[in-house]
Amino acid sequence: MSMLAGDLRAFLAAGQKELRILRRYPLNFIGGLFWSALLPAVYVLMGRAYSGGNDPRALSAFAERAGTTEVAAFVFIGFAMYMWLSSVLWGPGSALRREQIQGSLEATFLSPVSRLVPLFGPGVSALIPMLFSFAVTFVSLWLMFGFVPPLGAAIPVVVVVAVALPAMYAIGSLFAAGVLKYGEIGPVVQIVRGTFVLACGITFPVAMLPAWAQAGAAALPPTYIVSDIRAVVLRGAPLADIGADLLTIVGLTAVIALAAIASFRLLEASARRTGMLGRY
Amino acid sequence: MDELRAAIAIGKKDLIVLSRYRIAVVSQIFTPLYQGVIPAFLFGASFAVAGRVVGLDATVGTDNLAGFIFLGGVIAGLVAVSFWSMGMGMRNEMDAGTLEPTWLTPTRHETIVIGRALGGLVWFLLSQVVLFGIGIFAFGLRFDIGILAAVPALVVAIVGMVGVAYLLAGVVLLIRDANFFVDTTNFLFSTASGTAFPVTLLPTVLQPIALLLPTTYAMDLLRQHAIGARPTFDPALEYLGLFATTALLYPLGRWAFARAERSMRIRGTLGQY
Amino acid sequence: MTAPAVEARGLVKEFEKGRRTIWQRLRREPDRRTKFRAVDGIDLTVETGEIFGLLGPNGAGKTTTMRMISTLLEPTEGSIRVLGIDVAREPRQVRARLGAMLSGERSLYWKLTARENLEYFAALYHVPPKETKERVERSLAAVKLSDRSDDYVERYSTGMRQRLALARALLPDPPLIILDEPTVGLDPQASRDLRDRVRELRAQGRTILLTTHYMEEADQLCDRVAIIDHGRIVALDSPAALKRTIRAEEIVRLDIGVAGDGAAIVERLSRAGTVARSERHNGTLSVTVHCASARDLVPAAFDAAHAAGATVQHVEVVPVTLEDVFLALTGRGLRE
Numbered sequence: 001m002s003m004l005a006g007d008l009r010a011f012l013a014a015g016q017k018e019l020r021i022l023r024r025y026p027l028n029f030i031g032g033l034f035w036s037a038l039l040p041a042v043y044v045l046m047g048r049a050y051s052g053g054n055d056p057r058a059l060s061a062f063a064e065r066a067g068t069t070e071v072a073a074f075v076f077i078g079f080a081m082y083m084w085l086s087s088v089l090w091g092p093g094s095a096l097r098r099e100q101i102q103g104s105l106e107a108t109f110l111s112p113v114s115r116l117v118p119l120f121g122p123g124v125s126a127l128i129p130m131l132f133s134f135a136v137t138f139v140s141l142w143l144m145f146g147f148v149p150p151l152g153a154a155i156p157v158v159v160v161v162a163v164a165l166p167a168m169y170a171i172g173s174l175f176a177a178g179v180l181k182y183g184e185i186g187p188v189v190q191i192v193r194g195t196f197v198l199a200c201g202i203t204f205p206v207a208m209l210p211a212w213a214q215a216g217a218a219a220l221p222p223t224y225i226v227s228d229i230r231a232v233v234l235r236g237a238p239l240a241d242i243g244a245d246l247l248t249i250v251g252l253t254a255v256i257a258l259a260a261i262a263s264f265r266l267l268e269a270s271a272r273r274t275g276m277l278g279r280y
Numbered sequence: 281m282d283e284l285r286a287a288i289a290i291g292k293k294d295l296i297v298l299s300r301y302r303i304a305v306v307s308q309i310f311t312p313l314y315q316g317v318i319p320a321f322l323f324g325a326s327f328a329v330a331g332r333v334v335g336l337d338a339t340v341g342t343d344n345l346a347g348f349i350f351l352g353g354v355i356a357g358l359v360a361v362s363f364w365s366m367g368m369g370m371r372n373e374m375d376a377g378t379l380e381p382t383w384l385t386p387t388r389h390e391t392i393v394i395g396r397a398l399g400g401l402v403w404f405l406l407s408q409v410v411l412f413g414i415g416i417f418a419f420g421l422r423f424d425i426g427i428l429a430a431v432p433a434l435v436v437a438i439v440g441m442v443g444v445a446y447l448l449a450g451v452v453l454l455i456r457d458a459n460f461f462v463d464t465t466n467f468l469f470s471t472a473s474g475t476a477f478p479v480t481l482l483p484t485v486l487q488p489i490a491l492l493l494p495t496t497y498a499m500d501l502l503r504q505h506a507i508g509a510r511p512t513f514d515p516a517l518e519y520l521g522l523f524a525t526t527a528l529l530y531p532l533g534r535w536a537f538a539r540a541e542r543s544m545r546i547r548g549t550l551g552q553y
Numbered sequence: 554m555t556a557p558a559v560e561a562r563g564l565v566k567e568f569e570k571g572r573r574t575i576w577q578r579l580r581r582e583p584d585r586r587t588k589f590r591a592v593d594g595i596d597l598t599v600e601t602g603e604i605f606g607l608l609g610p611n612g613a614g615k616t617t618t619m620r621m622i623s624t625l626l627e628p629t630e631g632s633i634r635v636l637g638i639d640v641a642r643e644p645r646q647v648r649a650r651l652g653a654m655l656s657g658e659r660s661l662y663w664k665l666t667a668r669e670n671l672e673y674f675a676a677l678y679h680v681p682p683k684e685t686k687e688r689v690e691r692s693l694a695a696v697k698l699s700d701r702s703d704d705y706v707e708r709y710s711t712g713m714r715q716r717l718a719l720a721r722a723l724l725p726d727p728p729l730i731i732l733d734e735p736t737v738g739l740d741p742q743a744s745r746d747l748r749d750r751v752r753e754l755r756a757q758g759r760t761i762l763l764t765t766h767y768m769e770e771a772d773q774l775c776d777r778v779a780i781i782d783h784g785r786i787v788a789l790d791s792p793a794a795l796k797r798t799i800r801a802e803e804i805v806r807l808d809i810g811v812a813g814d815g816a817a818i819v820e821r822l823s824r825a826g827t828v829a830r831s832e833r834h835n836g837t838l839s840v841t842v843h844c845a846s847a848r849d850l851v852p853a854a855f856d857a858a859h860a861a862g863a864t865v866q867h868v869e870v871v872p873v874t875l876e877d878v879f880l881a882l883t884g885r886g887l888r889e
Binding site for chain 1: 303304307311314315318319320322323324325326327328329333334335336337338339340345457460463464467468471476477478481482
């Protein structure tokens with residue numbers, strides 16, 4: 001078998017292993033169901049409180065900043081992104097750290113497989129929770145608040161998600177490399193996820209941020225992903241209108257992926273000097 | 281006296297241990313800020329017309345958005361202390377192996393929950409002071425001196441929440457996936473208490489649940505006294521509801537805890553982890 | 554006449570095996586869990602001032618017994634009195650007079666120093682505040698941890714944590730101390746240190762009840778030993794008296810290389826002594842024989858091997874131990 005074929009096989013095996021681990025924690029699915037439906041529902045009800053039960057003046061003010069009066073759909077789309085981010089950080093993001101704690105990372109490094117396999121392989125397993133939480137989010141939005149996305153938005157959404165997938169992959173991998181160095185997963189996930197929530201317009205329009213924060217948001221792929229899904233679902237925007245954003249996502253993905261690889265290589269070199277890989 | 285000293289020692293121990301996990305201390309203050317307060321504030325502000333959240337004014341009788349959110353944070357913080365420090369704290373000790381030697385002492389097992397309550401409430405007060413400080417300087421938080429009139433209601437609610445903590449401690453000592461259980465029930469309890477939005481906006485079928493929680497009444501009374509919010513119910517009835525729910529929850533919680541403790545002594549699960 | 558330190562009568566503890574979920578309970582499905590007796594009718598009396606050992610393999614019921622005595626576990630049947638106090642009726646009174654070390658190093662707060670740990674538990678043991686400092690110092694000195702008392706427990710070795718757990722058990726100045734497998738996980742030096750501490754405690758007039766699966770520990774330390782297996786006491790006496798129940802002065806252990814099953818050799822050996830055990834594995838017959846004199850048995854063993862065309866590969870002559878007593882009583886080794 002050629003090295004590349006071997007690496008591909010190992011890559012799929014890494015993803016399959018993570019999926020097996022996921023299946024052994026059924027509570028993760030129940031949790032996904034719960035949080036995907038209830039967290040955004042609470043925000044929608046908050047929106048009703050802040051809008052005085054859909055006072056036209058308040059809704060109009062919201063629309064100026066968010067680009068839509070569909071508060072429920074705005075919130076639910078944002079939370080779908082939040083759940084995707086969570087699954088990427090907790091799943092493939094922490095897979096490396098888990099391997100380090102369990103001692104299996106060293107064993108993986110002793111094999112001839114490319115170092116990129118343990119870094120990028122587990123990301124495959126994030127697809128299933130992502131699809132699951134998207135489905136739960138949109139079904140909940142329909143059942144609880146009566147919003148049905150227009151059929152014409154289906155293909156553009158699929159295109160945005162397809163472009164977004166590598167970006168989320170890259171974020172998870174960069175996080176994974178970082179977590180290996182800095183240790184405890186829990187607090188780091190909270191901080192990183194919190195940063196994305198504040199910066200990317202997940203629960204409120206990006207326009208509410210001060211200018212310097214909006215500049216920072218422009219460097220983060222989720223800002224464009226969530227904005228573009230909202231544009232196609234809530235405003236019926238055609239793909240041409242969001243083309244520039246999609247290209248930006250692709251560019252940022254490349255940068256983040258390279259940063260992930262570079263971090264990982266640095267870490268590997270440091271580990272060979274200090275023996276850190278086997279310690280945590 | 282011995283039991284009181286033991287309770288104080290437990291609270292002190294919890295605070296000392298917490299203080300030695302510096303990241304956890306910072307995280308416990310800043311997580312509610314960046315996960316709860318800031319997103320809620322910016323979300324609310326996105327409905328503002330000429331700088332006033334007119335929608336909130338129509339809903340609760342005041343456009344004091346920061347006040348509404350930060351006061352919601354007070355009750356949410358109290359619920360979190362009850363669920364995580366007092367209730368789940370017992371389970372954490374059991375998993376770490378330190379509950380067993382505690383149960384081998386002559387200190388009553390119920391006192392352990394009180395001790396955790398003392399430590400949790402000191403931490404709660406300190407963190408609220410810091411959060412309110414941030415609120416005043418960064419978010420324009422303002423409230424009336426009348427907030428002091430809500431203190432008795434808060435004290436009664438604390439007693440009710442200690443009852444809830446007993447109930448929770450009893451449950452989490454017996455079930456396997458305690459973390460998930462506490463995470464979800466904490467969220468539901470807090471939401472049903474009206475911390476994020478008035479309970480009148482809950483689906484009709486869920487509103488009776490809100491009426492069974494002492495924190496629902498404490499939340500409303502706190503907002504009334506501190507920011508002049510319109511009462512959801514007649515204030516006199518709210519005090520009655522607060523006392524009645526507390527009087528129900530505290531003995532119920534103690535009973536549930538005693539049952540759970542007996543079950544553990546029969547099943548021998550105290551030393552398992 | 555003082556009451557015994559511990560009196561247990563007809564002690565039984567049954568556990569249920571398997572799970573019954575809330576869903577099964579709500580649907581009123583029949584309870585399919587099986588019952589398992591971890592302790593199956595134990596009577597024991599521990600006299601004041603002695604070191605009493607419960608010796609048995611893992612799963613014999615030792616820890617279950619200790620937990621019932623220390624009030625953590627409710628017996629299914631039977632009664633226990635500790636220092637004359639009924640454990641079921643007045644558990645808090647029992648705990649006020651008892652020092653227990655059950656789970657050793659896991660039972661301490663790692664982010665507290667040794668001193669802070671003891672000060673905390675002193676409050677839980679209702680030690681009067683005026684006496685706390687002195688008791689803490691005394692307990693630390695008793696386990697020789699005074700010079701490390703202000704270090705975080707997370708920096709302690711396993712042996713030090715075990716000693717600190719023992720120090721905690723001494724805080725209430727208890728007349729009775731319960732130790733569950735106190736030396737498990739310790740290196741030989743640390744184990745020896747801990748046993749020395751235990752002897753010092755007995756010299757102070759305290760009663761110690763301990764469990765162990767190390768027969769050397771029971772032999773060296775205990776005034777009396779109860780051998781426990783499958784939840785029952787199979788023998789109870791001083792170590793010397795228990796060893797005398799083996800009608801032998803010496804134990805001979807032989808490894809013999811055989812082609813067949815070695816039955817003829819075993820039969821021949823049984824005429825010279827009592828064959829306590831014989832096992833054949835990979836062409837080697839391992840035999841343990843109790844005899845009056847190894848000087849007579851060993852030549853007989855060589856003759857028997859020669860007659861059967863076998864080879865004696867290894868001979869070991871050892872004094873009778875509690876392991877041999879256990880083997881004679883149960884047919885199994887302590888470490889199986």
